[in-house]
Amino acid sequence: MGGALTLTLAALAYPAMLGLQTTSSSTDRVIANTQWGPLTEGERDFVVKVRAAGLWEYPLGQIGLQKGQSKAVRTAARHLVDGHSALDTSCRKIAPMLNITLPNVASPQQVGFVSQLQGESGKQFDVDFANILRMTHGSIFNTIAKVRSTTKNSLVRALADQANDTVLDHITVMEKTGLIDFDTTVFNQTTPPKxxxxxxxxxxPVPGQPQVVLTPPANPTSTPLDLGKAVNGG
Structure with a gap:
């Protein structure tokens, strides 16, 4: 791929799907003891940023369904809408149980991704769509595994399971587009700018503002958390 794409991705690269920073000791601080297990600062941020991920990837999926030039890109876009609507439902279920306030808008960086792709069309849209999303999903994959392997909270554990499955699915469908520049993607994942x-x-969220809901597609294939199993640690 051309130098323009490399520069674009290098400028935007960061673990942006969830916006998580490198884990520090403060993220391990327990901020609440709940009936589902202790909740750490990092786990609270994880729930917030799973929600934020959907707030930019879901609308980007809708844009991809309209603007995608190839069938593979449109398929990937459907997976974004399907997977993030289910994750969003899960976040909205468990957040009040854990006393977590959810955002209604993604981070400025994530909003920037959407704005960039809204302004593109044709093959350029397809290439940047696939590469930006492959990069951001790949960046967060290990972080989800860390949350899943260390959390003592059954609700967070269940959400991490679902997020792991969703991210792996989205990585896979982006790769199936045949548009991924792996050299650039791996470089940006391992050497992100600060x-x-x-x-x-x-x-x-603005006080009193209605909570944004990401509506599932007509025939969803992803399912939200089964709270009965999550509550019991299953």
């Missing part, structure tokens, strides 16, 4: 914290943090 961005201001404010750029990667979804803003708090």
């Amino acid at each position: 961005l201001p914290q404010a750029d990667m943090t979804p803003p708090n």
